Amino acid sequence: MSWTIATFNVNSVRSRLPVLERWLNNSKVDVLCLQETKARDEDFPLQAFVDMGYFVAFRGQKSYNGVAIASLEEPDEIVYGFDDGKEPVFDTRALSVRFGDIWVMNTYVPQGKSIDHDDYMVKQEFLRRTQTTISDRISDGKRVLWVGDMNVAPEEKDVANPKNKAKHVCFHRDIRDLFGTVCQGLVDVFRSHRPEEGEFSFWDYRVKNALDRNIGWRIDHILASPDLAKLSSDSWIYRDPRGWEKPSDHTPVLASFDL
Known part of the structure; x- marks a missing residue:
C-alpha cells in the first residue's frame, strides 16, 4: 500500500484554505501535518476538511502557533503536546497521532528569536523533550515519523x-548540533531521495522576489525511524503553492511509503 504524508506550515489555516482545497482536491495525501494554524479550536475550519474526507485532530490559539493533523483514517490514539509530565505542555506546538504501530509526531519548533534571547533556550528545551518522546516511543516498539516546521536548517546546502x-537562530552551529543529536537514529527522508542543493521549503515574504530568486531555507522536515525509512519510495518539495494567490511563506514537503 502506498501511503503519503505531508507537512505544511500554513501561516493561518483559514487564510490558506483556498490553497489547501486546490491542492488536496487534486492530490492523494493520507496524512497532512499543519503548523502555525493561528486559529482557536472553535474557529478551526473543520467542516472544510471533513468535506475533503479527512478526520482532523487540532489544537490552536488566536493569531499564534497551532498544530493540526488531518488523516484519511481516524488514528488509534491522539496526544496533544508532550505527555512527559513537565510544563509547559506545548499543546499548540506538538501533536502526535498513532496508526497501529506508527507514531506521527507533528511539531512547530519555536523559532527562538535570537541567540541571546530567552526563547532560544526554550527552543533547545523543546528539541530535547522531542528527543525523549521519540526515544520512548521507539523503545516501546513503535515506528516513528517526526515531521513539521523544525526551524532548523541542518546543512549549508539547506539555506541560500x-x-x-x-x-x-535557525542556522547557528549550536542549534544545528543539537538538532543533529535529536535526529540520531532517524533518517532525513527527503535527503535520502534528494541530495542536491537548491531545494527549499520556506521563502521569506520580506525578501524581494525570494521565490523567483530561490533565496530560501529548508526548515520543514520529515524524519523517520530506520524501519520506516527503508520503506520510503520518494520524498519531494511541492513548490507550486508558494507561487499561488495568497500563499504561505512555506510550501508542502511530502514523502511516500510502501507499507
Missing part, C-alpha cells in the same frame, strides 16, 4: 547564502 546566516 549560508555564510550570511552563521548567527541566525
Whole structure:
C-alpha cells in the first residue's frame, strides 16, 4: 500500500484554505501535518476538511502557533503536546497521532528569536523533550515519523547564502548540533531521495522576489525511524503553492511509503 504524508506550515489555516482545497482536491495525501494554524479550536475550519474526507485532530490559539493533523483514517490514539509530565505542555506546538504501530509526531519548533534571547533556550528545551518522546516511543516498539516546521536548517546546502546566516537562530552551529543529536537514529527522508542543493521549503515574504530568486531555507522536515525509512519510495518539495494567490511563506514537503 502506498501511503503519503505531508507537512505544511500554513501561516493561518483559514487564510490558506483556498490553497489547501486546490491542492488536496487534486492530490492523494493520507496524512497532512499543519503548523502555525493561528486559529482557536472553535474557529478551526473543520467542516472544510471533513468535506475533503479527512478526520482532523487540532489544537490552536488566536493569531499564534497551532498544530493540526488531518488523516484519511481516524488514528488509534491522539496526544496533544508532550505527555512527559513537565510544563509547559506545548499543546499548540506538538501533536502526535498513532496508526497501529506508527507514531506521527507533528511539531512547530519555536523559532527562538535570537541567540541571546530567552526563547532560544526554550527552543533547545523543546528539541530535547522531542528527543525523549521519540526515544520512548521507539523503545516501546513503535515506528516513528517526526515531521513539521523544525526551524532548523541542518546543512549549508539547506539555506541560500549560508555564510550570511552563521548567527541566525535557525542556522547557528549550536542549534544545528543539537538538532543533529535529536535526529540520531532517524533518517532525513527527503535527503535520502534528494541530495542536491537548491531545494527549499520556506521563502521569506520580506525578501524581494525570494521565490523567483530561490533565496530560501529548508526548515520543514520529515524524519523517520530506520524501519520506516527503508520503506520510503520518494520524498519531494511541492513548490507550486508558494507561487499561488495568497500563499504561505512555506510550501508542502511530502514523502511516500510502501507499507
